[in-house]
Amino acid sequence: MLRRVDIRPRMMDLRPSQARHSNSWLRNLAIGRNLKTTLVRAAVLTVGCVVIFTWVLLPVRVDGISMAPNYSNHSINFVNRFSYIRHEPRRGDVVGIRLTSPRGWSAPHIMFLKRIIGLPGETISFVDGHVRVNGRTLDEPYEKWACDWNLAPVALGPEEYFVVGDNRSMPKEDHTFGRAERSRIVGKALL
Amino acid sequence: MKWSRILLLAVVAALAVGAWVLLHPSPEHLIRKQLEGVAHAVSFGPKESYLARLAAAQRLAGFFSTNVEVQINVPGHQENRLAGREEIQQAALSAQASVQALSVTFPDITIIVNADQQSAVADLTLQAQVAGQPDMIVQEMKFTLRKINGNWLIIKVETVRTLS
Numbered sequence: 001m002l003r004r005v006d007i008r009p010r011m012m013d014l015r016p017s018q019a020r021h022s023n024s025w026l027r028n029l030a031i032g033r034n035l036k037t038t039l040v041r042a043a044v045l046t047v048g049c050v051v052i053f054t055w056v057l058l059p060v061r062v063d064g065i066s067m068a069p070n071y072s073n074h075s076i077n078f079v080n081r082f083s084y085i086r087h088e089p090r091r092g093d094v095v096g097i098r099l100t101s102p103r104g105w106s107a108p109h110i111m112f113l114k115r116i117i118g119l120p121g122e123t124i125s126f127v128d129g130h131v132r133v134n135g136r137t138l139d140e141p142y143e144k145w146a147c148d149w150n151l152a153p154v155a156l157g158p159e160e161y162f163v164v165g166d167n168r169s170m171p172k173e174d175h176t177f178g179r180a181e182r183s184r185i186v187g188k189a190l191l
Numbered sequence: 192m193k194w195s196r197i198l199l200l201a202v203v204a205a206l207a208v209g210a211w212v213l214l215h216p217s218p219e220h221l222i223r224k225q226l227e228g229v230a231h232a233v234s235f236g237p238k239e240s241y242l243a244r245l246a247a248a249q250r251l252a253g254f255f256s257t258n259v260e261v262q263i264n265v266p267g268h269q270e271n272r273l274a275g276r277e278e279i280q281q282a283a284l285s286a287q288a289s290v291q292a293l294s295v296t297f298p299d300i301t302i303i304v305n306a307d308q309q310s311a312v313a314d315l316t317l318q319a320q321v322a323g324q325p326d327m328i329v330q331e332m333k334f335t336l337r338k339i340n341g342n343w344l345i346i347k348v349e350t351v352r353t354l355s
Contacts, residue, residue, distance in 0.1 A: 099316040100315060100331060109316070110298055112353065112354070176353075176354055178352075179355045184353070
């Protein structure tokens with residue numbers, strides 16, 4: 001014989017010991033076993049988040065279409081300021097570029113999000129929409145849309161990188177691109 | 192008892208330092224305040240009356256020296272040059288007439304005060320949102336200031352090309 005059993009918990013059916021157990025479970029969930037430890041943990045977590053998201057991983061919102069379709073308008077990203085501690089920026093990296101001169105470790109509120117296509121000492125040009133690095137055509141798998149830009153060769157200095165957005169279907173005059181000093185590169189886009 | 196005295200001394204010292212800073216603000220603090228004033232005077236809402244806009248344009252002119260030079264050179268746009276307070280006031284009024292609302296802020300400001308403590312350069316990011324336009328305007332700018340009769344006044348404004 002089978003008897004159906006209702007397994008749903010009913011508070012009114014709980015005996016005093018069971019109710020106490022339930023209350024302690026709720027208390028543990030809300031404030032932990034030890035209030036002091038929980039407060040310390042919360043404080044450490046808060047300070048950690050503030051430090052990380054203020055000085056290390058800068059949360060940014062993409063505003064504009066210059067990096068489309070790889071980074072769409074209003075998408076959220078992070079700029080990692082520790083990306084270039086061990087090595088210098090590389091070709092193909094998407095980086096945050098500050099507008100104002102850097103001073104100390106203050107993080108900028110507004111940055112350009114661009115892709116590095118030219119490294120220090122190289123000469124960059126655009127011929128019928130194709131990027132040429134020292135005269136050789138650069139393979140750009142991230143380029144999705146057709147481009148017809150032409151740009152005379154630009155020689156980069158020892159501390160300069162050439163940066164440009166991914167959306168080159170827009171008119172060249174409406175697109176912000178060019179040489180960026182190394183000191184202006186804040187970090188690499190995380191996503 | 193001993194600890195409470197140390198704590199009291201620390202509080203008194205902190206209050207004294209706070210009062211000193213409040214009464215003797217640094218040039219950076221004063222310049223930052225001036226630049227915030229400029230951003231506030233340039234901005235206007237859609238419901239502001241003509242008189243309020245006129246007063247804002249007059250207030251804006253007060254942040255500049257009489258012989259101020261303004262040079263705006265943005266790629267894809269015609270170069271604009273203004274000279275003197277009058278032209279700035281006129282430019283502000285014509286901007287107010289041509290757009291419905293404008294919001295200007297300077298979110299990143301780097302100030303370098305020269306050794307003589309009488310002149311300074313502020314490198315800043317201008318962020319402007321014009322009513323009805325989907326994209327905001329972002330431009331790096333350089334403001335040169337001089338202390339004239341105890342006030343930090345702007346003597347030169349230039350646009351800077353971040354990516355050359």
